Structure formats: C-alpha cells, structure tokens
Amino acid sequence: MDYVKLINCMRCGMCLPTCPTYRETFLETASPRGRVALMRKIQEGELDQSEQLLEYLSLCLDCQACATACPCGVNAGELVAEFTCERKAGNRLGMMEDLVLRKLLPHPDRLETAMVPMRLYQRLGLQKLVRTLGVLKMFPKPLGRMEGLLPDLPDQPLRRVIQEDMPGRGEARGTIGFFLGCVMSLIFSEASRASMDLLTALGYRVVTPKNQVCCGAPHMLSGDKAGLKEAARKNVDIFGGLDLDFIVTDCGGCGAELKKYGLHLGDDSSIAFSSKVRDISQVLALHKDELKALLKPVSLKATFHDSCHIAHSQGIRREPRDLVRLIPGLEFVEMENADACCGSAGTYNIGKPEMADLILNRKLEAIRATGADVVVTGNPGCLLQLKKGLADHLPRVKTLHLTELLARSMDA
Amino acid sequence: MGAPGLFRGIGGIRGTMNPLFIKELEAIVGRPHTLSDRESLAVYGYDATPELESRPGAVLLPGTAGEIIRIMELCHGAGVSVTPRGSGTNLSGGAISGSEGVVVQTSRLNRIIEIDEENLTATVEPGVITSTLHTAVEERGLFYPPDPGSMNISTMGGNVAENSGGLRGLKYGVTADYVMGLDTVLADGSLLHTGGKVVKDVAGYCLNPLLVSSEGTLGFFTAITVKLIPKPQTKTTMLAHFPKMRQAALAVSAVIAAKIIPATLEFLDKVTIKCVEDYAHVGLPLDVEAVLLIEVDGHPVVVEEEAAGVEIICKQHGCSFFQTARDAGESLRLATARRTALSALARLRPTTILEDATVPRSRLADMLKVIQDAAQKYRVTIGTFGHAGDGNLHPTCLTDERDKDEIARAHMAFDEIFDAAIAMGGTITGEHGVGLAKKKYLPRLVGESGIRVMRGIKQAFDPKGILNPGKIF
C-alpha cells in the first residue's frame, strides 16, 4: 500500500461523525482516522499485525461514508479493504474459497445449478459454503438465522430465462448492455425484470449476454485479486464486442466494481468499458419527462435508503430520489441519515453480527420515524438486510428495489 | 516529532501506571470503557495537531459525571495525570498525554440536559457535539452562535476548554461570550459550581472566564450552561472577488469602519481558493488573489441595507466581482466551502501546519504581507484563510514531514510570523490554544510576569499538577 495515501490523513476528524462504527462505539480504533493511523503505524514499524489490530480493522464496513466526508481525499474504507486484500493475497485460497471463487462464480451455469433449489442445498451444506466466502457480497447473518426470511426464490434464475436481446418499444433511443448481478438474477429477478421493462418502455434495446460472469467483488473481499481481474477481463471482452451506448446494472455493488475495471486492468478496452457503466437510476433519470408520462398513481408513503455502493462509492444521490418523486400520488419523506450504512456490507453481518445489529437498529429507527409504508433502495444487499430487519421489528413496512416501485407505477 | 523536551512533564508519576491500577480504573468505568491495549494507546496518542504524538497509559470513556469524580479521586491519590479529551480535533496538542497518564474521553456524556426557553439557556454534558446543540436549539427558534469549522465533530467540552471561535465570531463573539455556568470536577475530585442561569453575578472572583480556555489544566467540565439568543430572522451570504490581496484586507477594515458588523467576514487567499474549489466545486474564481465571504444577518430591513452597504464598499476597494447567494441552499454551500478550507488545503501535501496568529483588525493588510514575505524568504508554500473580521488568520504551511529541511524552514517562517504578530499588538493564538505546540512562544507574548501569574493560578487549582500537565507553560 502506498504510504503517501496513509500520511495524507491530517487527523482533522471530519470523518468521525459519519462513520457507523464510530457512531456506535466512540472508539478511535473504530473510526476512519484511527484505522488509517493503525495501518500507518504498521508501515512505520510501530505496530505489528497483531490479532487485536486485525480485529479492529475488520470492524470496518467498507461503506466509504468516511470518503464522502473527508476533504483531504482519504478513503479509509478502501484503504482497509486494500490492506485486507494485500494481506490475504499472500495466503493460498482455502479449499472452500477455491471451490467457490474459482470453480463456481466464474461459471454462472454451475453457480445456478448449485444454488437451486436453495433450501435443499442449504441442508446439503451450501450454507457453510456461502458463509465462508460471502459469495453474494451481501448475505445478512448466518443463513440459518434468516432461513425462512429469504424472499421466495424465483423458479429459475433470471439469467437462464431472460431473452438475450430485447427490442425497445417506440422511438429507438440506443442499445444497453445489461449487467445482471448474481444476486439480482438468483434472488431479486423481479426487480431486474422491472429494470429491463422500464428501459425497453423508454425505447432502449436491452442486450443481456448470458455468458457474463460475476463482477468480481467477492474475489476482492477474499483477497483474490487474480480472480477479480480474470472476471473483469471476461466481462470486458464480452461487452466490448457489442456496440453499446451504456452498460447498465441495477445492483449497486456490481456497479461500483464495474466502474473500477478500468483501474484494475488499465488497458483501453477496460477503461472504455468502465466509462460506459451506469447505475440504472442514472439512465432512467435522463428521461424523466418520458418516464413521467408512463407512470400512474400509486398511493404510498415512501422513503429512500442510499446504498453505500451507490451514494458513497459512485456518488449517486439525486437521481433515485428524483425518480421516486416522479410517481403521482406518492408521498416522499427523507429519513434521517439516509446515506448511513444499513449494516449489510457484504459478509459483514455474518462476521460481526453484534455491530451489524446495532447499525441496523439505528437504520430501522430512522425508517420508523418517517412513518413510510415502503423503503426504496438500489442494492440487493440492502434489500436483504432491510427485509430481514423490518420483518423482525417493523413488519408493516415493505422494501422495494427502485425499479420495482417504478414498474409498479407503470403497470398500475 | 516536536522539539526535544517538549513532552517533558506530560505524564504523571513514573511507575504508577501498572496493570493493577488499570484494574482499579476498570472498576469505575467498566471493562468495555477501559482501553490499555497497544493499538488503542497508539491511536489515542494524537489529536489534530501535526507532528505531535505520545502514547497515554490508558484511555477511559466514562458514562457519568459521577464516574469522572471517582476517576479524579483515584488518580489524585495515586499521582496519575488526567488529560480530558473530547473528539481530539484541537490544533495545539492539548489532548495528548504521556505514558504515565490517562486520557478521559467524554463522548459518552452526550446528553443535552435542558433547553430553558424562559431563561434562554441550554445545559449540556461535555461530550455533546457542537452542531447537535445548534440543531436542537434552532428547532425552537433559538441560536447558539459559536460555530468552529469543526462543529460537526468538536465537543462542547473541547470548545469551552479552548474558547473556540468560529465563522460568526465577528458579530457574535466566541465561546467565552456564551458560557454562563460550569460544573467542574477539580483535581482532587471535588466539584466546583461556577455561574449559572443568572445574567448578573458579582459574588467573588469571576471564575467562568478563567476556566474557559483553561485547556483541561484547571478542571474537568461535566456540565456546561450556555446563553442562547433568538435566531436571526434572516441572513444574506455574499462573495466578493479581489484581484489583489491588499484590496481585500482594506475592504475588511472599511466595512467595519462603516459601522457594519457582518456575522461573518472570512478571507481566503489564492492557494486556499484553488484547493477549496477542487474539493467543493462551488464556483470560486481561480484568477484572483483573494475572496471575502460575508454574511449579514438580523431583521430583513437591516440585512438588506447592510448587504447593499457591503457591496458598495467592496466595489470601492477594487472588488472585481460581487455575488449574492440566491437562496439558503447557495448560502450554505458557500459557508460549507469555507468550513472545509483547512482540510482542503491539506490535500496538496501530506503534512499541514496550521497557525493561528491574530492581530488587531486594522493591521490585517500588514499581517498578510508579513506572511507572504516569510513564505517567500523560507521557500515554503503557505495558504492563508481565516476570520478576517476578527484579525484572526490561519496561515497554513503545506509541507511533507519526511522532508526535515522543509519542516525546519516552515518553523522558521512561523517564528517570524509570530514575532510580527506580537509586535503589532496581536497574539500567537486567537482560538486554537497553546497546548504543547505553542508553549515556546507564550513567554514572548505574556512575559515573565504573565507566566508567573498563570503558574500561580494553576497551583491554586491543582497543587499536585495532575490535570493535563505540561500544557500551556
């Protein structure tokens, strides 16, 4: 890790109030400033990589709220992730990690066969598998704790059944390459279907190459940078062969990773790939008037939760709100600290359930205070985490992906 | 890391800080709130002051004022020193302790105890974040003016201990002007009440002002009562561009001479403008030497009149472009941009040394010249911004701690700047405090008698010298 990135932190503390783990603990070791200092002191030889130190660093959610707050351009969350990745890179992949990262994720067919039906495989040990590697960037809690809470799984993963090339309706607007995240395809296929419906209704031709592979974020989490690069290469080649205006995803986590391909691989084709990547909200927001004409009244009170991967990593905040506000009859209320992490954060809630619960409870309290009927968000990890939390504590409130809500209004 | 000897005396008695003693502390605040592992101690060794670091012997996070009393009693008996800490954002090394002392962080004492609308006061625990108090009182149409750049994280205890200023200091004054009452735990654990909700009080020595800006060396605040005022009905934010730095400085003096007292009158020089613009993108000009950010507030009629006056005066002094914020959102963006000045400057180079020299307002233009000359003479980059209306500038040296030669030159430049400030009838620190960082300059300013009186006061409050020792003098 580059030492300068660490000493750029001037210790001003501006990041402290936005860091979820500092907010819960008030501990310097659980703050962005403290984390940067810990890593710096390792490099300076003042501290070694003790278990205690690694434990402190592992409490970071990589939500990057600190990066948004830091005026010096320090990204403590990303630096911790980089540190973890570098540290793990020295180790050989465990058997389980090797199986999933190398043998399953890069091969959607195998992954899907392994995942369906979920329940059966949970019994056969998939639970452990998922736990060890955090396949889905986002499973909240050990699966056992949420077994009955998984949303009804689609009969077929969307990738299997989707029409690879969907023509646009009405006036032609261009061609979109659709990046279908693993979890969107396997669990939230309704939302991705809604995303495609909205795009085609606006006149876009939507191409969803079936041979695309996992975005690589789970590899990064496990320190498997080679695996990440391999995934990136594959996707860049697949989408690069098509003549596209945008590459769109409705998974915040995938979007954040796809936008970094250019950085990871550094060649022209991957830079071109990354520059075309958009979160679905960015593309829909280009056509607000046209979209508004398609929407019918929905009488709901809605609030919006910013996914870290969308608000902090990609800097997108206004577009999704503008879109929710387009819906006639819908009342929009902001919740307090809408861009504070919900505690899902990849596999975080598996490894750090107590902290994840504290953070989730704060989020649920903010949702409760709005009196909303529905929480809207743009990332599958947040959807799972909020679904679980709300079912336990606030069952009146439902969760919807942004495009599900919009499609509902379109089809109302 | 600092001059040799700088850290002398910042811990307590050698050898007392041992596992048994830490167990006793743990019995007071509880296990999860007692930190003594290497890693924790290492990250409680700094605050926001560049170059200064020293590990404490233990860190405590008490949850009640009662626990603070018991900590003080125990440490007093054992001769262990205690350094209060809020959020660790001070810029003078005030929250740094030696290895024989404990750091006591107040963050868990974060209740707003009362907002008294009849007496126009608020009483808070010391760990309340400044901007949290702002929000709470503004919801009721009231106003707590002190607003340091760090207000989203600084604590009220830290603000009182440093007598922090802010962007609204020109019209509304600094923290000291609002502190009405304090509950202070003294070195031996006894409790001292000073002041209260009364507006007038001449019973004996006036101790509040003495405790304000005591930097944790006289007592530990456990409750703070501050004065509130009605929230100004309206405000207007303006931005004036000046091709020459001197023009801006003269405009500041002229505005005040015209008997207009803006709430905010902030100055940013070219280096700062560029950094802030790179970070905040609010449309600051990149081709001028200085901008002034001006805010007038109060009754709508007066605000309009004063804003017009400010515009005329700025234009008379060579202002090349004058912009009035169209709405509250734009005002906020401009003010926020100014708030980030320090951190934005810090982007340029790894190490940022920020100073706090303050001169009578009428000498502002001279001071700016001194800073410019010193930067040139010692070949260092200095960005200057600050509370121009208060004569309080923040010349900020952008450097790299790995370049020892440059660091040495930076300190020489500041030496000259401080001497000039003193010669102009100014001071070495307007709001950041002396702490460790400015210790060596204090005698130059207050002289031997000043130091003698201060030592006497310290002796009266804390004869054993266990409260934040080694700071100020």
Ligand SMILES: Cc1cc2nc3c(=O)[nH]c(=O)nc-3n(C[C@H](O)[C@H](O)[C@H](O)COP(=O)(O)OP(=O)(O)OC[C@H]3O[C@@H](n4cnc5c(N)ncnc54)[C@H](O)[C@@H]3O)c2cc1C
């Ligand atoms: C980006 C930035 C901008 C800033 N802008 C300004 C500004 O505009 N104006 C300004 O004046 N300052 C400013 N500061 C300096 C700093 O924020 C203030 O000094 C602030 O008051 C410190 O608060 P804190 O809670 O961080 O206190 P700390 O840094 O934790 O402590 C400061 C001092 O107060 C003592 N202390 C803390 N709590 C107590 C207590 N309960 N009882 C007794 N003593 C106590 C400590 O021992 C220490 O000496 C800025 C700092 C930064 C990093």
Ligand code: SF4
């Ligand atoms: S990470 Fe950024 S905001 Fe946080 S203390 Fe360091 S410089 Fe300040």
Ligand code: SF4
């Ligand atoms: S990424 Fe999130 S949890 Fe980690 S330091 Fe930054 S704000 Fe805190």
